[in-house]
Amino acid sequence: MDGPMVRAEAVHKRYALLEVLKGITLEVAPREVMCLLGPSGSGKSTFLRCINHLEKINSGRLYVDGSLVGYEERSGRLHELPDREVCRRRTEIGMVFQRFNLFPHMTALENVVEAPVLVKKEPKAVVMTRARALLDRVGLSSKVDAYPNQLSGGQQQRVAIARALAMQPKLMLFDEPTSALDPELVGEVLDVIRALAEEGMTMIVVTHEIGFAREVGDTLVFMDEGVVVEAGVPREVIANPREERTRAFLSKVL
């Protein structure tokens, strides 16, 4: 793994008349934690969703671990990948959503076990052991048999993280993982993400938690209106923003 884990070159995304991404270029190195910051509607979440091909990009190039996302380049032309291949590549990328999106008809343990058994055809016994260990790691070993509606928001989000990790991804995407949580529950989720960063997981985190970005992030990218306004070491960007738009945004959230 020499090259970047994620490489975006002039990525554009349009919905009908609205251009959401207007040429995003950035790189995420292996083991790097990148925090994406910006006002709502700036395209952070859309960019994240392009990385695992939940959204198709309209132009530019987007690579994960050296291979194009959703396409294949043969003799200079792009060919859309078959569904099977798109799905296979998604198994290598974990995603955590703002609204958790746990499967409500399954217990915490079943949520974590489902995909590795169904999608990767791993033996159930092996996955069960791993799932229990993961739930233990996010501090929920006593909640394995609870259904999502019996868990607090913070607990649900930690199950969601364990569910994504059970696929043993090489990249994790977090889409505002703490935005739907009560303030007192934010810390427990951030702690799990921080521990993951310390273990060397490559992550892109869309967040409004400036403190978390400063402390855990290796890079901070500030986006506004579909472009990268400013990127750099979090501490420096937060302390001395070069761009006026960054400064204006930070003054509102700090």
Next chain:
Amino acid sequence: MPLRHPGRWVATAVVLVLVAMLVHDILTNPGFGWGVVGSYFFAPPIVSGVEKTLELTVLAMVAGVVLGVIFAVMRLSPNPILSGAAWTYIWFFRGTPVYVQLVFWYAISALQPTISLGIPFGPEFVHMSANSLITPMVAALLGLGLNEGAYYAEIVRAGIISVDHGQFEAAQSLGMRRAQLMRRIVLPQAMRVIVPPTGNETISMLKTTSLAVVVTYPELFFQTTNIIARTYQAIPLYINACFWYLLMTTVLTIGQYYIERYYARGSSYALPLTPIQRIRRNLTTLRRIPLSASTPGRP
């Protein structure tokens, strides 16, 4: 003094008089022929008709549910050919009377005297006459099953679109393919919306099987009309059939209640007690606490 309700007393008197008149008529009017109803209740042709009715209901519902799920998933497919085909199927079978569909299947041999399996416009491997293939059973099943499939497809589609979009995204992000996502994540959640109308459809189907009389399928209503043709005892035998239909729909209603509870898992914090649980709990509270102190509420 408690509040008086003179209106209630008047209403009660009126209702009681009307009920008494009805009961009197039912008991004394010889036209009802209660003796005949009783003597035919377990008559072999009636019992065999009940069995056939149940058999056709189950098979037609299974066909309807399978077709309905397939066409609902097709209808929501991104592939325009699949969704168009599903739309056309639903449009046709929902738009024509089921009675006519049944007659049509029964008369198919007039339109298509032979049915064969083989390469289109090429050699044929199996070759048989439509009359021997389309028995009354097959005609009834085709008519009722295909018609039910069209209605059921819309019920399943409503269930699928009721599932939160985030569920699709979460499943996709875990690498699930469309079929896996539907089977394991979306359809189980759609069940909560699908099951109540399914009970409705099954009860409706049980009664609609009586239309299979036109394809001479020997179900309950066919047997009933046969006996009437022989004995001219129309009213008692129709009453007899109604009792059987009521009995069967009652059993289905109870079954529906328990199936709905099962699919409500994970969607409500505490399910209400079933009647049996309620009786059992009342018995245990009665035993433990003296009657005067018993209060409703959770133990």
